[in-house]
Amino acid sequence: MSEKINDLRSAIKRLEEMPGQLTRTDVEVDPRAELSGVYRYVGAGGTVMRPTKEGPAMIFNHVKGHPGARVMIGLLASRKRVAALLDCAxxxxxxxxxxxxxxxxxxxxxxxxxxxxxxxxxxxxxxxxxxxxxxxxxxxxxxxxxxxxxxxxxxxxxxxxxxxxxxxxxxxxxxxxxxxxxxxxxxxxxxxxxxxxxxxxxxxxxxxxxxxxxxxxxxxxxxxxxxxxxxxxxxxxxxxxxxxxxxxxxxxxxxxxxxxxxxxxxxxxxxxxxxxxxxxxxxxxxxxxxxxxxxxxxxxxxxxxxxxxxxxxxxxxxCIGPSEEHVSMAGIPTEASIYGMVEKAMPGRLKNVYCASAGGGKYMAVLQFQKLSASDEGRQRQAALLAFSAFSELKHIFLVDEDVDCFDMNDVLWAMNTRFQGDQDIITIPGVRCHPLDPSNDPVYSASIRDRGIACKTVFDCTVPFALKDRFRRARFMETDPERWMN
The missing domain is CATH 2.30.110.10 (Electron Transport, Fmn-binding Protein; Chain A)
Incomplete structure (x- = not known):
């Protein structure tokens, strides 16, 4: 890696060493709607209306009405980039x-x-x-x-x-x-x-x-x-x-x-x-x-x-408000906070946390929980309650086992489809303060909502009951190094 990062310019140098993570353009762009409209297609991601995608950060070298100025967008619109900029996985x-x-x-x-x-x-x-x-x-x-x-x-x-x-x-x-x-x-x-x-x-x-x-x-x-x-x-x-x-x-x-x-x-x-x-x-x-x-x-x-x-x-x-950049900035600190709180309450059980893109980094969290003994049954739901109690903006929590990749929403939904029954694994907590920017958190949406910003918080427990763990072992594949066959 290059020199240490301590400002925006050294961060840009780091991205220049990473193929496909930074693009520049000399074509003039209007900062009034056009700049963001372009980046929607290049790399915004997040909850931006489709079509969009996760892509490189972008620097516009010619901005209409601002000679000599440059505009950068999307620096943090990728978890991979954030990790590289903070020197970790x-x-x-x-x-x-x-x-x-x-x-x-x-x-x-x-x-x-x-x-x-x-x-x-x-x-x-x-x-x-x-x-x-x-x-x-x-x-x-x-x-x-x-x-x-x-x-x-x-x-x-x-x-x-x-x-x-x-x-x-x-x-x-x-x-x-x-x-x-x-x-x-x-x-x-x-x-x-x-x-x-x-x-x-x-x-x-x-x-x-x-x-x-x-x-x-x-x-x-x-x-x-x-x-x-x-x-x-x-x-x-x-x-x-x-x-x-x-x-x-x-x-x-x-x-x-x-x-x-x-x-x-x-x-x-x-x-x-x-x-x-x-x-x-x-x-x-x-x-x-x-x-x-x-x-x-x-x-x-x-x-x-x-x-x-x-x-x-x-x-x-x-940045664009609904983009993957917001997911990084809001979601990663929330992951850290949830992890720290649960780790203090029940050490070694919570393996990781992901505040997913679909929730904008605030509304939804996936908790990867490991039950080490029969007495841990139910603690996964306690972990969810701890997260809800501390972070009012959370609306939905998915609980998954340690063999499920909490950062892969396809894997999370696989767990929901094979380790979840709606009549017993959904826990609802109605009438709780959430976030006013969710348009469904409004009395006009449901008579059960008393005021704007009130929501029904929900836990989706997609973990296997401890007593049944042997019946839910995933197919085991041979461990290999695929590089030998990829050359």
């Missing part, structure tokens, strides 16, 4: 992240000049305009506007002084204004903004775009694995074995990721709410991970932008 990703959470390496302030501040644009400059400075794509013709989808938002709690990094959807609303959407109760920076508003103060914030993929993955951890006050940049530090370097912002009292491609500096204003589609009036926000375009919110906070800084010849990084 694909099936070990969840476990590696779990160990990193337990051994955090906090970020540090850089002692040298920050690469992200090689070029500086201040809001008081006469020609300052976010629409021209940041080549943010509009994913579909229905979007509220240009979205920054991979902005690492970094802020500090007004009371505790503790900082945190998370990803939120950010829509350009004007030459120096961004809207930011907080899912109620879901992310730490939302709590910081609420407290700052109670105090009648602005909340300084930095938005770093185009960073080490370890930061993008680590930033997607949620409570209870990383409670309020846990800086997820420390997960990236643990993954890399060295701290993430931060720099002091130039116009607000906050820090940013020093080697980011772009940094937007600003303040979240107290007492101000904006309608997300106030410029387009489409009624929609952007495509979300379940595969549907979400409604525009009229409760977005407003960020007043003070400056945009960037590296020379910057690379904008973006």
């Amino acid at each position: 694909p099936e070990e990703l969840g476990k590696k992240l779990y160990r990193s959470v337990d051994k955090p390496v906090p970020p540090v302030l850089t002692q040298g000049a920050a690469l992200c501040q090689q070029v500086v644009h201040r809001a008081e400059d006469a020609d300052f305009d976010l629409n021209k400075l940041v080549p943010a794509p509009t994913n579909t013709p229905d979007d509220a506007g240009p979205y920054i989808t991979l902005g690492m938002c970094y802020a500090t709690h007004p009371d505790t002084g503790l900082s945190d990094v998370t990803i939120h959807r950010l829509c350009i609303q004007g030459k120096d204004e961004l809207s930011i959407f907080f899912t109620p109760g879901a992310r730490h920076i939302g709590a910081m903004a609420e407290r700052a508003e109670e105090l009648g103060r602005t909340l300084p914030i930095s938005i770093s775009i185009g960073v080490d993929p370890a930061i993008e993955i680590g930033s997607c951890f949620e409570p209870p694995t990383t409670p309020l006050g846990y800086d997820e940049l420390a997960v990236a530090g643990a993954l890399r074995g060295e701290p993430v370097e931060l720099c002091q912002c130039l116009t607000v009292n906050e820090r940013a990721i020093a080697n980011a491609e772009y940094v937007i500096e600003g303040e979240i204003l107290p007492g101000v709410r904006v309608k997300e589609d106030q410029n387009s009036h489409t009624g929609y926000a952007m495509p979300e991970f379940p595969g549907y375009t979400g409604p525009a919110s009229d409760q977005c906070r407003l960020i007043k932008v003070k400056a945009v800084t960037h590296r020379e010849n910057p690379i904008m990084q973006t």
Whole structure:
């Protein structure tokens, strides 16, 4: 492998060493819907409407309206790529992240000049305009506007002084204004903004775009694995074995990721709410991970932008909301969290976890469970309940035995077809809080649902009863090395 990865550019170099994992184009592309429309066919995958596929990451070298800028999409839209970028096997990703959470390496302030501040644009400059400075794509013709989808938002709690990094959807609303959407109760920076508003103060914030993929993955951890006050940049530090370097912002009292491609500096204003589609009036926000375009919110906070800084010849990084990239960013940290929780409760039983593409990395998990003795019967269902109790967004859990590849949904469905009976192996838990972006979680869909975001959580137990394991042995094949016959 090449040099170690510590930013977007070194990650790109790694992909260049992997055949078929990166493609570039010099053909001009319009960032308004066309760029994402192209990548849908090249490599989006995930819950994007078919036809789509898992394919290479892509760099557009000529973006209409943004001379000199490049846009990268799909960096993490493949579990194989994520594994290569984090230096481990694909099936070990969840476990590696779990160990990193337990051994955090906090970020540090850089002692040298920050690469992200090689070029500086201040809001008081006469020609300052976010629409021209940041080549943010509009994913579909229905979007509220240009979205920054991979902005690492970094802020500090007004009371505790503790900082945190998370990803939120950010829509350009004007030459120096961004809207930011907080899912109620879901992310730490939302709590910081609420407290700052109670105090009648602005909340300084930095938005770093185009960073080490370890930061993008680590930033997607949620409570209870990383409670309020846990800086997820420390997960990236643990993954890399060295701290993430931060720099002091130039116009607000906050820090940013020093080697980011772009940094937007600003303040979240107290007492101000904006309608997300106030410029387009489409009624929609952007495509979300379940595969549907979400409604525009009229409760977005407003960020007043003070400056945009960037590296020379910057690379904008973006993703498509329902793509395999979201599966990687949301799903792998959830796998790590479920694995860690169950491992502490019943060591050695849970062999692995996969938050599958069909669930966008959030709605569905496959738990590979090993029953070591008769007393383990029923513990597999206890493991599912543990996962549900901690991660409200989970809706469906499939339980499979250790001889089933939890990362291969054909194998999972094979287990469902041969080790599952609907009248006794389905466990339903109605009336539980889930995720508001699932359109079926609505009273209009079922009278049993009391409020939007309430769902019936379901366990599909596709494991063999321990007493019957001898009757369910898979056909055993001779172990060979096929290379001798493949030359």
